[in-house]
Structure formats: C-alpha cells, structure tokens
Amino acid sequence: MTDxxxxxxxxxxxxxxxxxxxxxxxxxxxxxxxxxxxxxGSGKSTLVKIIxxxxxxxxxxxxxxxxxxxxxPEKLHNYLGFVSPYLVLYEEFSALENLQxxxxxxxxxFNTEKISLLLEKFLxxxxxxxxxxxxxxxxxxxxxxxxxxxHNPRLIILDEPTSNLDSAGKDVVYQIIEEESSSNIVIIASxxxxxxxxxxxxxxxxxxxxxxxx
Amino acid sequence: xxxxxxxxxxxxFHSEMRTRYAVNxxxxxxxxxxxxxxxxxxxxxxxxxxxxxxxxxxxxxxAMSGLSRAFVSEEERGTTLALQLVAAPTTIFSGKxxxxxxxxxxxxxxxxxxYSALFDSFAIKNFGLFIVAFFFGCAGLAIASxxxxxxxxxxxxxxxxxxxxxxxxxxxxxxxxxxxTLMAFDGSTFSDAKFELAIIICYDVIMLTASYLLFDFVxxx
Numbered sequence: 127m128t129d130x131x132x133x134x135x136x137x138x139x140x141x142x143x144x145x146x147x148x149x150x151x152x153x154x155x156x157x158x159x160x161x162x163x164x165x166x167g168s169g170k171s172t173l174v175k176i177i178x179x180x181x182x183x184x185x186x187x188x189x190x191x192x193x194x195x196x197x198x199p200e201k202l203h204n205y206l207g208f209v210s211p212y213l214v215l216y217e218e219f220s221a222l223e224n225l226q227x228x229x230x231x232x233x234x235x236f237n238t239e240k241i242s243l244l245l246e247k248f249l250x251x252x253x254x255x256x257x258x259x260x261x262x263x264x265x266x267x268x269x270x271x272x273x274x275x276x277h278n279p280r281l282i283i284l285d286e287p288t289s290n291l292d293s294a295g296k297d298v299v300y301q302i303i304e305e306e307s308s309s310n311i312v313i314i315a316s317x318x319x320x321x322x323x324x325x326x327x328x329x330x331x332x333x334x335x336x337x338x339x340x
Numbered sequence: 341x342x343x344x345x346x347x348x349x350x351x352x353f354h355s356e357m358r359t360r361y362a363v364n365x366x367x368x369x370x371x372x373x374x375x376x377x378x379x380x381x382x383x384x385x386x387x388x389x390x391x392x393x394x395x396x397x398x399x400x401x402x403a404m405s406g407l408s409r410a411f412v413s414e415e416e417r418g419t420t421l422a423l424q425l426v427a428a429p430t431t432i433f434s435g436k437x438x439x440x441x442x443x444x445x446x447x448x449x450x451x452x453x454x455y456s457a458l459f460d461s462f463a464i465k466n467f468g469l470f471i472v473a474f475f476f477g478c479a480g481l482a483i484a485s486x487x488x489x490x491x492x493x494x495x496x497x498x499x500x501x502x503x504x505x506x507x508x509x510x511x512x513x514x515x516x517x518x519x520x521t522l523m524a525f526d527g528s529t530f531s532d533a534k535f536e537l538a539i540i541i542c543y544d545v546i547m548l549t550a551s552y553l554l555f556d557f558v559x560x561x
Contacts (some may be wrong), residue, residue, distance in 0.1 A: 180424055180560065200428040208425050214418035218358040227354075229433075230347030232426045273422070276458075 128193045130205065130280040131155045132177065132311060137186030139172055147334035149186070154327075159307045161325030163316040168331040170315035171210065171221070174283050177313065178208055179194055203232065207274030210269075210285035217259035221250060221269050224258060225276060243257050244272040248298060263290040271299065275306070282306055285315045300324055344427055348435025349442075352410070355438075361413050366406035366447050373398045374454055391461040392521040395512050399448055399481065404503045406443065407485035410436045411493035418430075420493075429559040430552060433486070437551075440489075441482040448478050465527030473520035476540040480513045480547060487551040490558045516540045 133153045139146040146169035154160055154236055164170050175181040179202045190197040190205065197205060205292060215224045222241075229236040245251045248268040258266065267290045286304070288296045303312055303324060314321050322328060356362060356561045377394055386394075411451045423432055452474070455462045462472045488509060492501045523533045530537070 180421065182560065203425055203427060206425065212418065213421050215422055216355060216419060217509045219353055226349040227347065229427050231344050231351065
C-alpha cells in the first residue's frame with residue numbers, strides 16, 4: 127500500500143463577491159474519516175469539488191501526493207472515488223454497461239469479481255442488467271458507490287452519502303465506509319448526524335467564514 | 341490515451357444508437373434542406389458555383405443541428421461530472437472529437453450522394469481534388485464544432501449560441517471548401533488549388549492545436 131496524502135493549503139472560495147469559506151487548511155494522511163459539516167449552502171459541495179479537482183479555489187491550493195510525489199491533475203481521477211446526489215450515471219445503459227464503459231474510459235481492467243462482490247454488498251445483485259432509468263433513487267445512489275469504489279481509489283469523497291437510502295442501504299454504506307477507512311482516506315460532507323458520528327475528525331465550515339464566526 | 345478515447349467513442353456510439361439524439365436531427369435536417377432546395381430550384385438549371393455554395397450550406401447547417409449534442413447531451417443529462425471523474429480532459433476531447441468526425445463524415449457522404457443523384461450541376465471533374473477538399477473540410481468542421489459545443493454546453497441559450505458562435509469561426513473553412521469544390525467541378529489541378537489547400541490544412545492544424553490547449557479551461561468550472 128502506497129503513502130497517500132491530501133493537503134489543503136489555505137484555500138478560499140468566492141462566488142463573485144460572496145465569500146464561501148476563507149483560509150481553510152488541513153492535512154490527512156493514508157487513512158481515516160474526515161467529516162465536513164455546515165448548514166445548507168455553506169459550501170460543503172463546493173469544498174469537496176475543489177478537493178476532487180473539479181472546481182478551482184479562488185486562492186490557495188490542494189495537493190494530492192502518492193509516495194511523496196505530487197499527483198498531477200490529469201492523473202487525479204485514478205486515485206479518486208466520488209459519490210454525490212448530483213452525480214448522474216447513464217440512464218440509457220444498464221448498471222453493468224455503465225461500469226464497463228467507465229472502466230474502459232478510465233483505462234483500468236474490468237474486475238468482474240470485485241464488481242460482483244460490490245453488487246452483492248450494495249444489494250443490486252440480479253438487477254445489474256436492467257437499465258438505470260428503471261432504478262429507484264435509492265438504487266441509483268447505491269450504484270454510485272460501486273462506481274466510486276470499483277477502481278480501488280485511495281481517496282473516497284462522499285457528498286451526502288446516505289441521501290435517498292433506506293435504513294438497510296445506510297447500514298451497508300456505514301459498513302463500507304468503516305472498511306475503506308482502514309486503508310484509505312474517506313471524506314464525508316453531510317448534515318446528517320448519523321453520517322458525522324462515524325467521522326474521526328470534523329471540519330465545520332462556519333468556522334471558516336470570518337463574518338459569521340466573529 | 342487512444343484506447344481510453346476510443347472507449348469514450350464506443351460509449352457515445354452505443355448511447356447514440358439507444359437515444360438517437362444526433363442522428364435523427366441530422367437526418368431530418370438533411371432531408372428537409374435538400375427537399376427545400378429542390379422545390380426552390382424547380383426546373384431551372386443552377387450554376388456550378390451556386391451548387392458548390394448550396395452543398396456547403398447544407399453541410400454547415402446540418403452540422404449545426406447535430407454536432408453540439410456531443411457535449412450538450414452530457415450537460416443536459418447531468419453526466420458531465422461522471423466523465424470528469426473518470427478521465428483526463430484530453431481523453432474526453434479526443435473521444436468526443438472522434439465521435440463527431442465519424443458523424444460528420446457519414447453525414448457528408450450521404451449529402452454528397454444525394455447531391456450527385458439530384459443535381460445535374462454537381463458534376464465533379466477532378467475527383468481527387470474533391471476528395472482532398474471533402475476530407476479536410478469535414479475534419480475542420482468536426483474539430484471546430486466539437487470545441488464550440490464544449491464552450492456553449494455550459495451556457496443557457498445553447499441552441500441559439502451554437503450557430504451564432506460557429507459562423508465566424510467556420511466562415512474561412514466554408515469559403516475555402518466552397519472554392520475548392522468549385523475548382524473540383526472546373527477540373528482544376530492540384531497545383532491550381534495549392535493556395536486554397538494550404539489554407540484549409542492550416543485551418544485544421546490551428547483549430548486542432550487551439551482546441552486541445554483551450555479544452556482544459558472549458559472542461560473544468
């Protein structure tokens with residue numbers, strides 16, 4: 127297992143003149159669960175998108191390193207798993223077709239054994255050949271977890287991970303998060319108390335809004 | 341990167357076969373446009389320069405009706421984020437470009453066959469020159485359309501913005517392609533057309549280089 131580190135170095139984000147957060151900094155190495163909390167519109171999704179390299183910060187930078195070598199943005203997707211309510215998979219394809227195409231586009235071998243195991247864990251076994259458009263919102267959410275975990279990522283970012291899930295789905299998600307956090311970094315952005323309870327550390331975005339904290 | 345881009349092309353092709361986002365609009369536009377021209381012309385004999393112009397007008401507007409789908413459909417369905425999470429921007433652009441090149445060539449071959457069958461004035465004397473003009477014209481159209489589609493996919497009024505933004509960018513390509521097609525009708529040699537060929541090749545190279553340089557900034561918010 128390689129050494130993976132995520133360093134968030136004094137990042138600030140503005141949308142126009144509106145401050146989302148200011149001078150946010152933390153570092154996390156190798157494994158563990160980090161929670162990001164904040165009220166609706168506080169910038170949780172913005173922060174996780176910046177960490178994932180999808181959005182840019184207004185100032186500061188995010189450094190991902192593997193074995194002390196900085197990962198270039200073009201290669202970051204190989205180390206990253208991401209789940210969020212606004213992540214949409216192809217509805218015209220089946221779950222298996224989606225996963226096969228994403229493996230090919232990512233350039234990794236489609237691991238049939240791992241996919242079967244994940245389908246079973248996320249209670250989608252037997253429905254993998256059905257078109258995604260026939261899935262319920264909870265099933266789509268569980269499929270997103272398979273999409274995020276299929277390539278063994280070192281950093282798993284979960285934005286509102288239990289949205290649309292029933293209690294059985296939530297239990298599976300918490301169990302997977304515990305398993306993954308022993309060897310990988312897991313970041314959870316959520317308002318749900320039960321989601322934040324499993325986090326070892328927590329960042330409250332309200333603490334990085336000078337006007338509010340004053 | 342080639343394998344990953346080809347996988348994205350395969351995904352888009354498979355998706356297109358299931359949803360018919362682009363093919364239907366392209367086919368309908370080609371049929372309607374050529375029918376309108378045929379009805380307008382009636383029994384009149386149109387000149388070769390008008391035929392060459394009308395040929396590229398149909399190609400231009402057909403491209404406008406279908407090629408933006410490469411990125412617009414991803415944005416409309418909300419699947420852009422999934423793509424951002426699985427591949428580097430250059431892979432995405434290469435895959436989308438490959439898909440649009442195949443689509444443009446298929447569409448333009450159909451338009452050429454229909455023109456040859458329906459217009460007497462569409463008589464090519466230098467077939468080699470026409471093939472070269474056709475190849476570089478289609479390639480340029482696909483490259484420019486793909487990067488413009490990526491730019492407008494994040495905008496609100498995509499449908500209006502696409503032809504408006506495309507027109508000034510594609511104008512040098514369309515004018516040169518019309519000129520080369522006319523020369524192929526006249527039976528001009530390659531040495532007669534070397535200036536126009538140089539323009540169209542340079543256009544393609546510049547557009548391709550600029551597109552790859554620009555795409556990183558367009559793709560990420």
